Amino acid sequence: MAFLSLLYPDRFTLALVATAIAATVLPATGAAAPILKMVIVGSIALLFFLQGARLSRQAIIQGAIHWRLHVMVFAATFILFPVLGLLTKTYLQSYLAPGIALGILYLCLLPSTIQSSITFTSIAGGNVAAAVCSASASNVLGVFLTPLLMGLFMQTQGGVSVGAIGEIVLQILVPFVAGHLMQPWIGQWVEHRRTLTGIVDRGAILLVVYYAFGEAAINNLWAQLEPGDLLLLTLLSCGLLATVLVITTMASRLLGFSKPDEIALVFCGSKKSLGSGVPIASILFPASMIGAIILPLMLFHQIQLLVCAALARSYAERNV
Structure with a gap:
């Protein structure tokens, strides 16, 4: 039953959908919009401060032990995915609603998740320690690489500005580094208050989703989307995930990785972080x-x- 529960949308996913609907019906307008934006800036800074405080330096040191695995996770996350995203944007942009192709490219430039990568690696009987290191390193690198790659791949008129990079540094990198520098003093306090930090993490994301979908409603984004657009987007998402899962599995076996390391590579290399x-x-x-x-x-x-829930169960059954 615990496994079956993974197949259904979790409460956070349902909260995301509800927030998007609420923002579409009742977007923030007038004086409320800039106030909401300021709250979002503060919540994002707090989110990454807590992420930095949770990251153990011991995990970073231990990560060097499995450097081949980490290189492969890096390649899947920041090379393979971006190439697939760029191809999708280049050749299928004309078939997608405005902005969606760019959204697919952006998706492909993001770092891996931490929590779900580790959870599925554990369920499947993989190398959990390596998954912790790879997923954590991916998120740290993503703070730098995602904006840089986005600026590299976007067209000139839509490129990432110097001001945007400065905002990334001030709102994400500085709080993250500050949190990590304070990790020896506050790391355990943060770790023991997962409920509080979870509220901060999810609250920041829900605020951004509300603001984003409110702006989308104001700018008539949904009038430009048809059921066929969502169907095509779903098929493309499934295709991207399937391609990466197949390539990472084949690469791990060609390179002679152990089964636990293969599992860690497959789950860490195929994820994209909603939280970041x-x-x-x-x-x-x-x-x-x-x-x-x-x-x-x-x-x-x-x-x-x-x-990945189904794939983790499949790995677990083969390991019994």
Whole structure:
């Protein structure tokens, strides 16, 4: 029954959908919009401060032991996925609603998740310690690489500005580094208050989703989307995930990885982080674009949970 529960949308996914609907019906307008934006800036800074405080330095040191595995996770996350995203944007942009193709590219440039990568690796009987190191390193690198890669791949008129990079540094990197520097003193306090930190993490994401989908409604994004657009987006998301799962599995076997390391590579290399993607998008893109940008990410987030839950069970049954 615990496994079957993974196949259904969790409460946070349902909260995301409810927030998107509420924002579409009742977006923040007038004086409320700038106030909401200021609250979002503060919540994002707090989110990454707590992430930095949770990251153990011992985990970073231990990560060097499995460097081949980490290189492969890095390659899947920041090379293979971006190439697939760029190909999708280049050749299928004309078939997608405005902004959606760019959202798929943005999805492909994001770092891996931490929690679900570790959870599925554990369920499947994989190398959990390596998964912790790889997923954590991916999130740290994503703070730098996602904005840089987005600026590299976007067209000149839509490129990431110097100001946006500065906002990334101030709102994400500085709080993250500050939190990590304080980890020896506050790390245990933060770790023992997962309920509080979970509220901060999810609250920040829900605020950004509300703001983004409100702006999308104001700019008539949904009038431009048809059922066929959502169907095509779903098929593309499934295709992206399937391609990466197949390639990472084949690569791990060709390189002679052990089964536990293969499992860690497959689950860490195939994930994309909603927790990092939504806040970074709120800084990189104009408010009118954020709804379309994060829509592929929200859809991919649920698909990766469903598919990887089934895959983790399959690995676990073979290991019995």
